[in-house]
Amino acid sequence: MKRIYLPLLFIGLMTSMLLAQNPNDCDGARYSSEVFTDVTSTTVKFGENTDYQGDFQELYMDIYEPVGDVAAERPVVIMAFGGSFIGGDRSLMQAHCERFARKGYIGVAIDYRLYEIDVFNLPDSIVMLDVVVKAVADMKAAVRYLRKDAATDNTFRVDSDFIFVGGESAGGIVALHTAYLRADDVTLGNVPQYITDAVDVNGGYEGDTDDPANSGMGYSSEVQGVVNYFGALHRRYWLDSDDAPLISLHGTADDVVPYNHGYANIGFDIVTLDGSGVMHPTADAVGINNYLITVPGGGHGTFDQSYWEEMALQSGIFLEGIVCEGVNVGIEEGEDVSRQVVAAPNPATDRISIGFNGLNEAYNLTLHNALGQTIATYDNQTADRFDLDRNNLAAGLYMIHIDFENTDLAPVNKRVVFR
Numbered sequence: 001m002k003r004i005y006l007p008l009l010f011i012g013l014m015t016s017m018l019l020a021q022n023p024n025d026c027d028g029a030r031y032s033s034e035v036f037t038d039v040t041s042t043t044v045k046f047g048e049n050t051d052y053q054g055d056f057q058e059l060y061m062d063i064y065e066p067v068g069d070v071a072a073e074r075p076v077v078i079m080a081f082g083g084s085f086i087g088g089d090r091s092l093m094q095a096h097c098e099r100f101a102r103k104g105y106i107g108v109a110i111d112y113r114l115y116e117i118d119v120f121n122l123p124d125s126i127v128m129l130d131v132v133v134k135a136v137a138d139m140k141a142a143v144r145y146l147r148k149d150a151a152t153d154n155t156f157r158v159d160s161d162f163i164f165v166g167g168e169s170a171g172g173i174v175a176l177h178t179a180y181l182r183a184d185d186v187t188l189g190n191v192p193q194y195i196t197d198a199v200d201v202n203g204g205y206e207g208d209t210d211d212p213a214n215s216g217m218g219y220s221s222e223v224q225g226v227v228n229y230f231g232a233l234h235r236r237y238w239l240d241s242d243d244a245p246l247i248s249l250h251g252t253a254d255d256v257v258p259y260n261h262g263y264a265n266i267g268f269d270i271v272t273l274d275g276s277g278v279m280h281p282t283a284d285a286v287g288i289n290n291y292l293i294t295v296p297g298g299g300h301g302t303f304d305q306s307y308w309e310e311m312a313l314q315s316g317i318f319l320e321g322i323v324c325e326g327v328n329v330g331i332e333e334g335e336d337v338s339r340q341v342v343a344a345p346n347p348a349t350d351r352i353s354i355g356f357n358g359l360n361e362a363y364n365l366t367l368h369n370a371l372g373q374t375i376a377t378y379d380n381q382t383a384d385r386f387d388l389d390r391n392n393l394a395a396g397l398y399m400i401h402i403d404f405e406n407t408d409l410a411p412v413n414k415r416v417v418f419r
Contacts, residue, residue: 024159025071025104026324032317033372034102036066041097042156046145046216047138047209051113052131059209061142062090063156064097064107071104073150075162075323077227078108078142082169082301084256084266085131086117093167103316106156108146112138112174125271126194129234133198135174136181137207139165143178143223144216151219162323164225166315168301169257172231172248173273179226179246180238181205190237225322227315230301232257232264232273236282245289247318249311250276251298259294291318306347306417309370309397316372334410341402347417354386354400354414362405370397390418 029035047059065074077100079093090109097107112135115123123131143163150158165175183205185191191199199205210217228248233239252259256266260277263269274282276292283290293311295303340357354365365378365386375398378386388400400414 024073024075024162024323026320029372030104031075031320031323032103034099035104036069036102038067039064039098039101039107040067041065044145045211045214046110047141047211049113049134049138049209052115052127052134055116057111057113059111059113059138059141060090061111061145062094062097062109064094064101064109065156066101066104069104072157073159074104074106074157075159075164075319076106076108076146077164077166077319078110078139078146078175079227080110080112080135080139080165080167080171080174082167082171082229083114085128085135085170086115086266088114088170093171096166099312100316105319106158108142110139110142122268123270126198128266128270129195130198130202132173132177132234133195133202134207134209135170136177137202137209139174139178140207140221141209141211141216143221144219145211145214147219148214148216159323162224163222164227164319164322165223166227166229167231168229169231172228173233173257174231175226176228176231176233176246176279178221179223179244180233180240182238185238185240190235195234225319227319228276229311230254230257230276232275233279234271234273236261236274236279239279239282239286239288241286241288243286243288245318245322246279246283247291247293247311247315248276248280249293249295249307251295251300251303252277253297254300256300289322304417306397306415310399310415313368313370313372313397313399334408336410337404338410338412338414341412341414343400343414343416347419348390349419350390352388352390352416352418354388354402356384356386358384359404359409360384361409364403364405366401366403368399368401370399372399388416393418395419 042063046061079096081088081092090111093109097109100107115131146158147160150160165178167175225245230250250259258275261274264273280290280292295307342355362382367375398416402412
């Protein structure tokens with residue numbers, strides 16, 4: 001994956017110089033840390049359409065905003081629920097949306113159309129791909145609704161330059177296809193005919209979901225990033241060099257949505273997908289900014305809570321880097337020495353030792369909690385081993401950030417857990 005870094009020496013200077021002119025209220029804490037306490041929500045209709053069975057459905061979104069926020073514009077994270085496209089509802093995304101709202105984003109949980117399944121009505125791969133295309137049309141309608149609001153009523157103070165999408169499982173699949181299945185893939189010959197057929201009967205690549213009483217048609221459905229919880233793309237070669245950034249969490253033993261290439265399973269194998277384990281190397285190869293948290297041996301969302309906390313932390317940091325790009329001027333790459341920095345034991349009960357394996361470089365070490373808040377700093381360290389004692393730290397996930405005085409070396413981030 002591509003990593004970009006800014007020497008710590010210049011962060012305070014650049015932030016103070018640019019903060020006043022930065023329209024996104026970037027201050028080094030907002031968007032990466034939970035800077036608000038309370039969240040409020042509003043439910044609005046954003047579209048309507050018929051599902052695969054021909055039943056009419058109105059589509060709603062729950063919009064979560066931080067209480068007391070005075071920012072003129074806020075980036076948005078739209079989240080879609082999981083449930084194999086046969087179950088679930090938008091309330092399942094409430095916790096994700098509230099967490100994003102506490103970080104200063106607008107969190108949005110959306111409806112999308114599902115397939116009504118029974119033992120006498122099992123879908124095949126073509127049917128399920130059509131259902132996915134319908135769900136993508138619904139998410140694009142949600143994006144357009146928010147862009148229209150930003151351009152007209154401005155009810156929610158949306159920054160239309162920064163609309164992100166994400167979701168869990170099926171919701172992750174919807175978000176990934178919203179971002180990466182595009183009309184220009186057809187001109188490149190990258191889209192199979194059965195996908196083109198499904199797109200054509202569902203209103204084309206923009207879809208035909210809309211609210212006639214408040215139409216967002218004509219507004220862009222482009223997104224600026226994806227937050228993917230164990231979702232997948234039908235074809236990884238739909239990732240192009242100019243595509244939106246991607247952050248993912250996925251377990252290597254996922255038996256529902258494959259970590260690598262394989263079949264999605266909803267009680268039976270249904271359609272082949274390319275999971276995070278092959279999407280992210282492809283993103284690396286074409287130059288898409290991306291970050292992957294792999295859970296060794298992890299199943300379909302069934303893994304230690306610390307990985308969920310790590311994803312919540314890193315997704316805020318990842319999106320902050322996109323929203324606050326104007327603050328991060330002068331960023332340079334450095335030599336990656338992360339493999340030479342080892343934290344053990346990890347998880348630990350009382351103490352974690354950070355070994356530097358003969359680097360012989362002075363460094364500064366900062367400890368952050370799962371919310372991104374700074375717990376402790378240890379400057380001007382020179383020892384080849386640093387012992388981090390737990391002392392009064394609560395059990396849970398922490399992030400260790402290490403900056404080297406030799407700025408030719410890239411900073412190192414280590415995830416550690418105290419039990």
